[in-house]
Amino acid sequence: MKRGVAGVVIALMLGASAAWFASMAYAADAPRGRIIANANACMGCHAVDRKLVGPSFQQIAARYKGDAQASVKLSRKVKDGGAGVWGMIPMPAHQSMSDADIRAVVDWVLAGAPSK
Incomplete structure (x- = not known):
């Protein structure tokens, strides 16, 4: 069960990181x-x-x-x-x-x- 929670936390962190990088790419291009x-x-x-x-x-x-x-x-x-x-x-x-x-x-x- 701990692996499942850790996996969810990692997935959320990766998703947040991807969103941050996408916003930075927009800021760099805009x-x-x-x-x-x-x-x-x-x-x-x-x-x-x-x-x-x-x-x-x-x-x-x-x-x-x-x-x-x-x-x-x-x-x-x-x-x-x-x-x-x-x-x-x-x-x-x-x-x-x-x-x-x-x-x-x-x-x-x-x-x-x-x-x-």
């Missing part, structure tokens, strides 16, 4: 902007390729394509929040995000939110 967006609940309102509560990241990239001030405008919008650009639902302010993290997310979004 763009920094996407990792930060996931960590700051951006994906609760935005998706990469479809509208949720707010516009998709790809829609945002398309709207601001060619706008030299896009990075500054969007960084300010993330930090301060806003409303009216994409409809009636306001975007909340993200005052606790660092400027570097905001810039990483904005740069990733303006690049079309690539997966790698």
Whole structure:
């Protein structure tokens, strides 16, 4: 019986290790902007390729394509929040995000939110 319990414990440990390594592989492959967006609940309102509560990241990239001030405008919008650009639902302010993290997310979004 002890062997059975030990076997289960080892299997659980191996499963947990595999999950940890898989998450590390994702983190290594995913763009920094996407990792930060996931960590700051951006994906609760935005998706990469479809509208949720707010516009998709790809829609945002398309709207601001060619706008030299896009990075500054969007960084300010993330930090301060806003409303009216994409409809009636306001975007909340993200005052606790660092400027570097905001810039990483904005740069990733303006690049079309690539997966790698």
